[in-house]
Amino acid sequence: MATEGEAPPLKEEVHLDENGQPLSKNALKKKLKAEKAAKAKAEKAAKKGADQPKKKEKEEEITDPSQFKANRQQAVAQIEKEGGNPYPHKFHVDFRLPDFIAEFDTKTTSGEKLEEKTVSIAGRIVSVRHQGKLWFYDVRGDGAKLQMMSDPATFEGDADAFGKIHKTLKRGDIIGVVGYPGKSKHGQLSIFPTKIELLSPCLHMLPFAKGDSSLGGISNMETRYRQRYLDLIVNEEIRDVFKIRADIITEIRRYLDERHFLEVETPMMNMIPGGAVAKPFITYHNDLSMDLYLRIAPELYLKMLVIGGLDRVYEIGRQFRNEGIDLTHNPEFTTLEFYQAYADYNDLMDMCEELVSGLVKKVTGGYKIKYSPKPGMDEVEIDFTPPFKRISMMEGLEEKMGVKLPSMDDPEVDTKLVELLNQFELECSPPHTTARLLDTFVGEFLEDNIIHPTFITEHPQIMSPLAKYHRSKPFLTERFELFAAGRELANAYTELNNPVIQYKLFLEQAKAGSAGDDEAMVMDDSFVTALEHGLPPTGGFGLGVDRLTMFLSNKNNIKEVLLFPAMKPTDEQMQVIAKNAPKKDATNTNMTAATTDMSIFEGADMASAETLGKLNDALSGKSFLHGTAPSKDDSELFEKVSKVDNDALAPFPNVAAWAKLLSMFSADVEANVSFDQTRDCHLEGVIDVPTAVKGIDDSLRERIARFQSFGRTSNCKRPSCDLSV
DSSP states (O other): OOOTTSOOOOOOOOOBOTTSOBOOHHHHHHHHHHHHHHHHHHHHHHHHHHHHHHHHHHTOOOSOHHHHHHHHHHHHHHHHHTTOOSSOSOOOOSOOHHHHHHHHTTTOOTTOBOTTOOEEEEEEEEEEEEETTEEEEEEEETTEEEEEEEOTTTOSSOHHHHHHHHHHOOTTOEEEEEEEEEEOTTOOEEEEEEEEEEEEOOOSOOOOOBTTBTTOSOOOHHHHHHTHHHHHHHOTTHHHHHHHHHHHHHHHHHHHHTTTOEEOOOOSEESSOOSSSSOOOEEEETTTTEEEEEOSOSHHHHHHHHHTTOOEEEEEEEEEOOOOOSSSOOSEEEEEEEEEETOOHHHHHHHHHHHHHHHHHHHHSSSEEEEOSSTTOOOEEEEOOSSOEEEEHHHHHHHHHTSOOOOTTOTTHHHHHHHHHHHTTOOOOSSOOHHHHHHHHHHHHTGGGOOSOEEEEOOBGGGOTTBOBOSSSTTBBSEEEEEETTEEEEEEEEBOOOHHHHHHHHHHHHHHHHTTOTTSOOOOHHHHHHHTTOOOSEEEEEEEHHHHHHHHHTOSSGGGGOSSOOOOOOHHHHHHHHHHOOOOOTTOGGGSOOOOOGGGGTTOOTTSHHHHHHHHHHTTTOSSSSSSSOOHHHHHHHHHHTTSOHHHHTTOHHHHHHHHHHHTTOHHHHTTOOOOTTSSOOOOSBOOOOTTOTTOOHHHHHHHHHHHHHOSOTTOSSSOOOOBO
16 A cells, blocks of 8 residues: 555556457567557558658659640640740840850869859750759750759748749750859759749650660651751750761861852852752742752852852852752752862862861861761771872773773763673663763772772763863863762862863753753853853862761761751641642642643644644743653654744744754754864864754854854864864
């Protein structure tokens, strides 16, 4: 019994089993242990439940792109409803991200924050993560990435404002940040924001960038090329390719500017597609009622400038060729062309070595590069150390083929080349012209076997209608092409400056065009006129900027070095095109069929005004009846129209112009023009322009007559030169 003032003794707690009997000590221990485990489990579950909102916040990224876009549109609408502007007009930036890194990386230490220095930067969010009240963002811009480390203590707003801005921001958004430069405890250069402003929300779910997940960026080629902006956002290294391209163009300009070249611009739309052997794109000028051609080369215009006294000119620009799309060809591409008066192809080879090897060293740091010529092929090492190897084309072919090639003046040269084509089991698409056959052999036996940069020189004249004939080797030209790893990089030659020879070569190209070669050159009468004013001895050079970029960035697909390469439209795009196509305009013949119904001329009297009127209508806006080159139908009608008096043709301007143009393709003219590679004077004997050919006007007769005034040229190898009409 307890005494007064003492607490009663504690009664020992008795633990009973399920039957009401006291538990033994061992049973009690087991029970207490089980209760402790159950309590721990309950606490863990309670803690997990308390953490559930955080998990939801972390996993709030929606996997359905449509739902993601809808949510983002709602968020933007809510910002506008609250009086905010998710698309502000301006945000002041103190530093580009690369400049921020260069400025503060060495001025800060781990765990330090330069609160006395407030700066502003901007960029795109590429990743978001948070831990507790700390938010971490990777912001990218101008090829650099910077961490933004946001905490409530540094942020100027209250807790609600802090939470609201971070709830709003998503990966892909473009933001502006004002804050302090510093470094995290782990030494990561960061900006600690006092203010964050949304500058442009991203409404679409972005793929993860390389390095941020196992997805590894965008690998689908179709997506990358069609949505290049997305490729640049996600695949960081793509920017480097186009930085290399820009560096190449900058260095080209520096090289030429230092040598007193003048950069110029020449027309993109031409009345005649000249300057190269290629198939052009055709457009239509409504006001002029005529076809125009996107340029295939700026060569003729640049040479006209040299004639005009601009002795050193160059142009870096787009060319357009309506040809195939493959690993090395795109319908539009970028070239450098320059022309230097009083230089020849030997000077240009030296300049080419200096320019190309210098570009390689400037961009890569050395003369040797690694390059994979085709997808799946092992890389090869290419040495651009000058001087480059030189191979004479015809001699090189004979050495590789082990045969003697026919002479270029052999009347059966094409037949003999076709026999060699069959002998070596090679294919050449028709027509089997001398130039196309030789090009097939060169591709098989020379180009494909080249690894290190090599000049292929002295092309046959038939393959080089604008190059000057070789001064010592008949039927060849002073021309070279630069190849590396089987790819053409450059093309250059001593320019042909004799208008008589140029006119003859244009006629031969026109003949090839009428035979079905849609890549043959078209007669350019105005250029011949320009040559008659005197082109000084000149060297011309062309370089493929896209091809060189492929080499220096180790890309074997030209689409990789073009920001927006040509792509076949998808079904969805075709539907959009069809829906939004401009209405057909009767005055725009380019939107209607280009061919002419010849049945209306069968058995018709071509001398009658009615028939000539129909022909005049059929030729409206077109050079020829069925396209850009004369056809058999043109030839047959011309034979009849040529017998009509000029007075009868006068009321029909389209017919008159068509007849004049066809006269340039006339065999009657060409048959009387002989061609001798061993001399500068190429009109032999008497050129008799038949009076029956009414399509040849006085200007053409005048030109032939003017050739007589050239007389005997200073280095003509004939004892006399009698030109007359």
